[in-house]
Every structure is written in structure tokens, then in C-alpha cells.
Amino acid sequence: MRVIAITGGIASGKSAVTNQIRMAGYPVVDADLVSRQVVEPGTHTLEEIKETFGEDIIKNGVLDRKLLGQKVFGNQALLKQLTKITAPEIQSAIQDQLSFYKIKGKSLVFCAIPLFFEQHYEETGWFDQVVVVSSNERTQLDRLMARDHLDEWEAQSRIKAQLPLKTKMGKADVVIENDGTPEELEAKVAHYLKEVKEG
Numbered sequence: 001m002r003v004i005a006i007t008g009g010i011a012s013g014k015s016a017v018t019n020q021i022r023m024a025g026y027p028v029v030d031a032d033l034v035s036r037q038v039v040e041p042g043t044h045t046l047e048e049i050k051e052t053f054g055e056d057i058i059k060n061g062v063l064d065r066k067l068l069g070q071k072v073f074g075n076q077a078l079l080k081q082l083t084k085i086t087a088p089e090i091q092s093a094i095q096d097q098l099s100f101y102k103i104k105g106k107s108l109v110f111c112a113i114p115l116f117f118e119q120h121y122e123e124t125g126w127f128d129q130v131v132v133v134s135s136n137e138r139t140q141l142d143r144l145m146a147r148d149h150l151d152e153w154e155a156q157s158r159i160k161a162q163l164p165l166k167t168k169m170g171k172a173d174v175v176i177e178n179d180g181t182p183e184e185l186e187a188k189v190a191h192y193l194k195e196v197k198e199g
């Protein structure tokens with residue numbers, strides 16, 4: 001089974017790319033989705049977050065993601081504490097999903113992991129290729145502010161919580177630039193998928 005990682009900066013367009021890949025019929029493991037599942041009510045991860053960040057972080061038994069985001073983005077030490085709790089759970093759930101697809105006999109699986117390089121997934125040996133979805137800094141900032149209703153400072157603090165996109169691009173096997181229209185992105189992804197299918 002070939003496994004291809006899709007990563008990039010926050011709001012660089014990974015979801016746009018993985019939605020199209022899913023529509024083309026390929027399985028996609030999604031680390032952002034997994035990161036929500038590992039903190040569902042009743043999990044020990046949620047308990048650990050409560051112990052670390054206080055009772056207020058849970059509203060009606062559910063993690064207040066907006067509040068936690070406001071606390072950790074812009075505060076390196078708190079972000080590190082959160083990641084220490086969540087990252088091992090996320091990694092192990094991703095491994096389980098990849099094993100599931102392998103048992104099912106899938107020949108090609110994609111895996112969207114925003115923090116691929118930050119969490120050193122390249123060292124796992126699970127991936128045959130790493131694709132980085134990129135956009136220029138201004139576009140990334142504008143799209144992030146618009147999508148998540150953030151002011152410029154909040155958006156910058158989220159961007160700065162990750163490795164610079166340029167560094168990620170330097171480590172990629174394939175870069176898909178997403179500075180143009182959605183239609184242009186769609187055409188690039190279709191072209192990329194054709195190559196992957198043939199190769």
C-alpha cells in the first residue's frame with residue numbers, strides 16, 4: 001500500500017485538496033478529524049486537558065475549542081503542553097487507520113497531517129511521498145482571517161505556531177501551489193492525481 005502525506009501551513013488549502021482527493025474515490029485519513037475524536041467526552045485525553053487547563057475548558061461536557069485555541073495560540077509553553085497530551089493519541093489513531101486500510105487491501109491512501117514536520121512524521125517510515133500545499137504569506141493570512149473570523153494578530157499567532165511554509169516546501173517531494181482560483185487548484189490536483197495513478 002502506498003501512503004501519501006498531505007501537509008502545508010494553516011489555511012494553505014489542504015482541505016480543499018483532500019476534499020477533491022476524496023471525491024476522486026481515494027481514502028483520506030484526516031489528522032484534524034482524529035484530533036477531534038481523541039478529545040471526545042469520556043476520553044482520558046479530555047481529562048488530561050481538563051487537569052492541565054482547568055474546568056472552564058469544558059462546556060457541557062464538551063471541549064471548548066475556541067477558548068483552548070485562544071489560550072494556546074500565542075503561548076508557546078501552553079501549546080507545548082497541549083501537544084504533549086494530544087500528539088501521541090493522534091499518531092496512534094492515524095497508525096490504526098492506516099493498518100485498517102492496509103488490511104482492506106487498499107493500494108493508495110492519503111493522509112492529511114497539518115503538523116507533519118513539526119511532529120516528525122517523516123521519521124515514522126509510514127509515508128512514500130510528502131505533498132505540501134502552499135500559498136503566499138498574504139494570501140494565507142487573508143484566507144485564515146476570513147475563514148475563522150480572526151483579527152490579524154490572532155491569525156499571525158496561529159501561523160507562527162507552525163514551521164514556516166517555506167521550510168515545509170523545502171522538505172516536500174511535491175509542492176502544490178494554491179495562490180490562484182479554486183478552479184486552478186482543482187486542475188492542479190487533477191493533474192497530480194493522474195500522475196500518481198500512473199506512477
Ligand SMILES: CC(C)(COP(=O)(O)OP(=O)(O)OC[C@H]1O[C@@H](n2cnc3c(N)ncnc32)[C@H](O)[C@@H]1O)[C@@H](O)C(=O)NCCC(=O)NCCS
Nearest residue numbers: 009010031032035065068069072083086113114115161162
Ligand atoms: C487548539 C485547538 C483546540 C483549536 O481548535 P480549532 O477547532 O479552533 O482548530 P482545528 O483543530 O480545526 O485546527 C485548525 C488548524 O490549526 C493548526 N493547529 C492545530 N493544532 C496545532 C498545534 N498544536 N500547533 C500548531 N498548529 C496547530 C492546524 O493547521 C490545524 O489544521 C485544536 O487545534 C487542538 O486541539 N490542537 C491540538 C491537536 C493537534 O495537535 N492537532 C493537529 C493535528 S496534526
Ligand SMILES: Nc1ncnc2c1ncn2[C@@H]1O[C@H](COP(=O)(O)OP(=O)(O)OP(=O)(O)O)[C@@H](O)[C@H]1O
Nearest residue numbers: 009010011012013014015016143147180181182185
Ligand atoms: N484557491 C482558493 N481560492 C480562494 N479561496 C480558497 C482557495 N483555496 C482555499 N481557499 C479558502 O481558504 C480557506 C483555507 O482553506 P482550507 O480550509 O482548505 O485550508 P487548510 O490548509 O485545510 O486549513 P487548516 O490548516 O486550518 O486545516 C478556506 O476558507 C477555503 O475555502
